Amino acid sequence: MTIDPVAALGFDQLVPPATVNRRSAREVFVTDHARIGPEEYAIAIRVAPDHPLWSDQQAPWHDPLAMTEAFRQAFVVIRHEYLDVKRGTPSAVQQITLTVPELAAFRADGSTPLQGVIKVRVTQTDETFDIAGDFIVGSARAMTLSFGSVLFPPKSYREIRDYQRSRRTVDAGSGGSGGSGGTADVKPVEPESVGRRDRGNVVIGPAVRPGRFPLLVDRTHPSFFDRDYDHIPASLLIEAMRQSALRSAAEAGLRAGEAALTRAELDFGIFVEIDVPAECAVTVTGRPGAVTASVAIDQAGVRVASGTLELTALNP
Missing domain, CATH: 3.10.129.10 (Hotdog Thioesterase)
Structure with missing residues (x-):
């Protein structure tokens, strides 16, 4: 048998x-x-x-x-x-x-x-x-x-990370952060505006310019940082992209609490530093019951991740 x-x-x-x-x-x-x-x-x-x-x-x-x-x-x-x-x-x-x-x-x-x-x-x-x-x-x-x-072989990884960290810090110090400044005093958007109930799970602040949202990084978050990272994990970046898209989707008639992520195509270029300000840039286009969002993460003048998301109404 x-x-x-x-x-x-x-x-x-x-x-x-x-x-x-x-x-x-x-x-x-x-x-x-x-x-x-x-x-x-x-x-x-x-x-x-x-x-x-x-x-x-x-x-x-x-x-x-x-x-x-x-x-x-x-x-x-x-x-x-x-x-x-x-x-x-x-x-x-x-x-x-x-x-x-x-x-x-x-x-x-x-x-x-x-x-x-x-x-x-x-x-x-x-x-x-x-x-x-x-x-x-x-x-x-x-x-x-x-x-x-x-x-990565451990030695190669350390060399890559040391170089990227040094370059990102220099670029941020020279004003290449896109104008977002520090995020220590930035408050999260309201949870319901991004489909959440718990404020602790909100990872973006209010838009600093149309379609640009600062990333909020809480190193004590029990899920995103359940283990040690020397960079922002992809799970948090994807969540920031989704929340930015949901925040913007309201203008296209899609309510955050009534939408689900149904498609994504995302590319990650280089590691995103934890201690350098970053922003999520988003533009949305809508059709009945769905929104397509072009999303990107920018840090110190560098586009470090980008792609598209589709959000679909749960009860169109």
Whole structure:
């Protein structure tokens, strides 16, 4: 009798936090995993319905953006458990593409976790990995997601980071920050204006100019900074892009608390420094029930990330 490795996956027990490069069990989504082909893997995922970040939505829906973190954790498991990559090897995301073909799969009742299986293919070329797959909830393909990631030898990573930090500090000091100034005294926008309930999850301040929002970085945030970073993590950058898009979408008739992220195509150029002011630039175009936003992160006169997001009305 042949056992289906996907059907055999369990959802009851989370893996230890260190398995997915986390400290707190609260931030762990992976419960089980298996190799299902030469370059194919299945990862069981469970996101708690009361997660302080990924369940902090005004609307009764699980947050599709939680799957970017789920796919990241899946890749951490794969590279360490199956590909013999040494733990602690530095990495960076280069690009992310996602679509949500079945938004109804993310509907929430407030007490049931978001639970499903990531089926993913991982291909490697030297130190670069391409990861592509689907998040399956029941029989529904809830999301397709792909991203590119590069691993660095520790010495090379330190050299790159030292150089980038020195250049960004010089550029910021010479007035190349785009005029945003420091953000220590900047207050966050109202949570409901970006689809949140908890003010602690708001990562942008009021616009400093039309379509330009300063990033707010709280190094004590329990989800974004659950482990040590020497740069702003991609999860916070993506959230800043989404919040900036939601803030701007109201002008196109899309209310923040009634919209979900359903598509994204994002490129990440270089690391974004924690201690240098940065801004999110956004322009939106609307059509009935949806908004497309062109988004970018600028720091010290450098465009460090850019792309497009699509926001769809939950009840158009």
